[in-house]
Amino acid sequence: QSVLTQPPSVSAAPGQKVTISCSGSDSNIGNNYVSWYQHLPGAAPKLLIYENNKRPSGIPDRFSGSKSGTSATLAVTGLQTGDETDYYCGTWDNNLSAGVFGGGTKLTVL
Amino acid sequence: QVQLVESGGGVVQPGGSLRLSCEASGFTFGAYGMNWVRQAPGKGLEWVAAVWADGKRKDYANSVEGRFTVSRDISKKTLHLQMNSLRAEDSAVYYCARDEGLVRFQYWGRGTQVTVSS
Numbered sequence: 001q002s003v004l005t006q007p008p009s010v011s012a013a014p015g016q017k018v019t020i021s022c023s024g025s026d027s028n029i030g031n032n033y034v035s036w037y038q039h040l041p042g043a044a045p046k047l048l049i050y051e052n053n054k055r056p057s058g059i060p061d062r063f064s065g066s067k068s069g070t071s072a073t074l075a076v077t078g079l080q081t082g083d084e085t086d087y088y089c090g091t092w093d094n095n096l097s098a099g100v101f102g103g104g105t106k107l108t109v110l
Numbered sequence: 111q112v113q114l115v116e117s118g119g120g121v122v123q124p125g126g127s128l129r130l131s132c133e134a135s136g137f138t139f140g141a142y143g144m145n146w147v148r149q150a151p152g153k154g155l156e157w158v159a160a161v162w163a164d165g166k167r168k169d170y171a172n173s174v175e176g177r178f179t180v181s182r183d184i185s186k187k188t189l190h191l192q193m194n195s196l197r198a199e200d201s202a203v204y205y206c207a208r209d210e211g212l213v214r215f216q217y218w219g220r221g222t223q224v225t226v227s228s
Contacts, residue, residue, distance in 0.1 A: 044218035044221065098170070101147075103154050
């Protein structure tokens with residue numbers, strides 16, 4: 001069982017918006033930045049969001065992140081078929097002195 | 111450009127050992143912390159271990175503490191993961207990743223497959 005909790009799956013139609021939640025605690029999300037990753041099969045994970053809401057160069061503004069208290073959210077707007085894959089949140093846990101990831105969310109574009 | 115290339119994966123029997131390597135190029139290796147992350151078949155990403163930029167602090171997931179050792183050789187720009195007492199549940203693709211901040215991994219390798227099976 002993951003320290004960070006994500007819904008196993010989310011879905012929406014092309015062009016629509018979807019949000020993926022990531023729930024943690026004071027020892028992780030509550031006191032540290034959150035990153036979000038997109039992981040396509042057979043490829044290395046790709047950093048989408050860092051420091052809760054910042055996008056690396058080259059990541060389209062269709063992807064956005066937010067954080068409130070001990071939860072974080074990834075929003076994807078203007079859904080495309082190419083967005084259909086797995087997404088993970090990640091952060092540091094101060095109590096564990098370890099990195100932690102959510103269990104992952106499979107995004108389906110209907 | 112930044113490149114990370116893992117090697118050393120393979121098939122090993124339960125209780126056996128493997129040493130993974132991650133060769134870095136395109137950046138000042140000793141200036142960054144480095145991490146290992148794995149993904150078991152059908153499972154999600156799991157953070158495994160980190161060596162901080164100072165080279166002294168090392169952290170491990172509870173699942174590998176006492177069995178795995180992370181190290182780096184700055185002169186060879188190489189990160190290592192010594193894995194001992196391997197178990198079937200250690201079977202996974204192992205990725206190395208450069209740390210830009212806590213669990214902020216901009217650069218990843220392509221991964222190396224480890225299979226623990228008799």
